[in-house]
Amino acid sequence: xxGVTQTPKHLITAxxxxxxxxxxxxxxxxxxxxxxxxxxxxxxFLIQYYNGEERAKGNIxxxxxxxxxxxxxxxxxxxxxxxxxxxxxxxxxxxxxxxxAEQFFGPGTRLTVL
Amino acid sequence: xxxxxxDPGPLSVPEGAIVSLNCTYSNSAFxxxxxxxxxxxxxxxxxMYTYSSGNKEDGRFTAQVDKSSKYISLFIRDSQPSxxxxxxxxxxxxxxxxxxxxGEGTQLTVNP
Numbered sequence: 042x043x044g045v046t047q048t049p050k051h052l053i054t055a056x057x058x059x060x061x062x063x064x065x066x067x068x069x070x071x072x073x074x075x076x077x078x079x080x081x082x083x084x085x086f087l088i089q090y091y092n093g094e095e096r097a098k099g100n101i102x103x104x105x106x107x108x109x110x111x112x113x114x115x116x117x118x119x120x121x122x123x124x125x126x127x128x129x130x131x132x133x134x135x136x137x138x139x140x141x142a143e144q145f146f147g148p149g150t151r152l153t154v155l
Numbered sequence: 156x157x158x159x160x161x162d163p164g165p166l167s168v169p170e171g172a173i174v175s176l177n178c179t180y181s182n183s184a185f186x187x188x189x190x191x192x193x194x195x196x197x198x199x200x201x202x203m204y205t206y207s208s209g210n211k212e213d214g215r216f217t218a219q220v221d222k223s224s225k226y227i228s229l230f231i232r233d234s235q236p237s238x239x240x241x242x243x244x245x246x247x248x249x250x251x252x253x254x255x256x257x258g259e260g261t262q263l264t265v266n267p
Contacts, residue, residue, distance in 0.1 A: 043198060072253065084199070084243065084257040097254050129196055135253060141187040141206060142253040146198040 044068065045147035047132050053153045059120040062150045064132030066113055070145075072096065072138035073115040075107055078149075079128040090115055091138030122154045158182055161244055161258025170267050174231040178244035178258045181225065185246040185256070188220050190229045193241045193260065202242075203229065234265045 044067035052060055066073050075087040086099035090109035101107075104122075109115045119126060129149045135142035161178045168174055176190075187206045191199035203218035205211045205227075211218045219228040227246075231238055244258040 043200070045198070074253070074255075076255075078196075083259040084245075084255075086254040086256070089254060099254060131198060133255075138253060140247055140249045140253055143189075143201060143204055144253065144255060145201060146191075148198045149196070151196075 043145040043147065045132060045134050045145055047130075047147040047150050049150060050148065051151045051153075053155065054122060055155055056122055056124060058122050058154075059118065060122065060152065062117040062119070062130050062132075062152075064115045064117070064134075064147060066115070066132075066134030067145055070134035070136050071113065072135045072142065073109055073113070074133040074135075074144060075101075075115070075117050076131045076133065076146075077128050078131060079125075084131070087117070089138065096138050119152070124154050127152055127154045156181065157259075158185075159244065159246065159256050159258045162261055163259050165262040165264060167264045167266060168234055170234060170236060170265055172234050172265070174234050174238070174263060174265075176229040176231075176242050176244075176261050176263070178227050179225055180227075180246060182248070183222070183225065184248040184250065185225075186249040187247045188218070188227050189245045189255070190216075190218055191243040191245060191257075193243060195240075199243055236265050236267050239264045 087101040089097040133144040190203040217230040241260040245255040
């Protein structure tokens with residue numbers, strides 16, 4: 042158990058809908074990352090927050106947004122869902138937010154868009 | 156061309172074998188290198204972390220980095236059926252924050 046928690050574990054929804062994925066980092070970690078893992082793209086970085094501030098952004102779609110709250114938990118919002126958004130979404134956390142920080146992953150949320 | 160190339164396998168070995176997993180990368184800006192293990196689409200688990208060329212050993216696992224050749228390896232000695240998983244290499248640049256760039260993963264099966 043990495044200490045990173047994610048809810049829900051599974052999510053099944055329809056195209057066009059909006060969902061929210063939640064992540065709680067390890068105790069003491071200030072940085073949260075979101076990754077998407079699909080069968081054809083592998084693990085892809087989406088976005089990073091450090092102590093409430095956006096630190097880095099990857100190829101995150103405009104339909105997707107995230108935020109980190111004062112208690113350091115983070116939410117990833119996915120809207121206008123498409124079939125291709127079906128994937129595993131992982132949250133990771135690290136103590137610091139700079140290059141080389143060791144990242145510990147949560148168990149993931151499996152999103153299925155029908 | 157992908158920044159990080161990893162043979163997806165699958166790789167099947169008998170119990171007790173030495174396993175060699177490899178990744179190559181194209182961008183010399185990558186400075187920090189990790190290996191993650193992922194069981195059946197569960198959360199990736201950090202196995203090894205290195206930031207310099209050379210070898211790092213942890214139990215049955217040895218991580219090797221050759222920055223001049225842009226090549227990293229993970230060796231597993233005395234492989235066990237419990238090592239059956241997908242192994243992902245990952246790396247970060249010194250200037251892009253902590254975002255990890257992953258290889259596509261190698262699926263390993265260790266047969267009893």
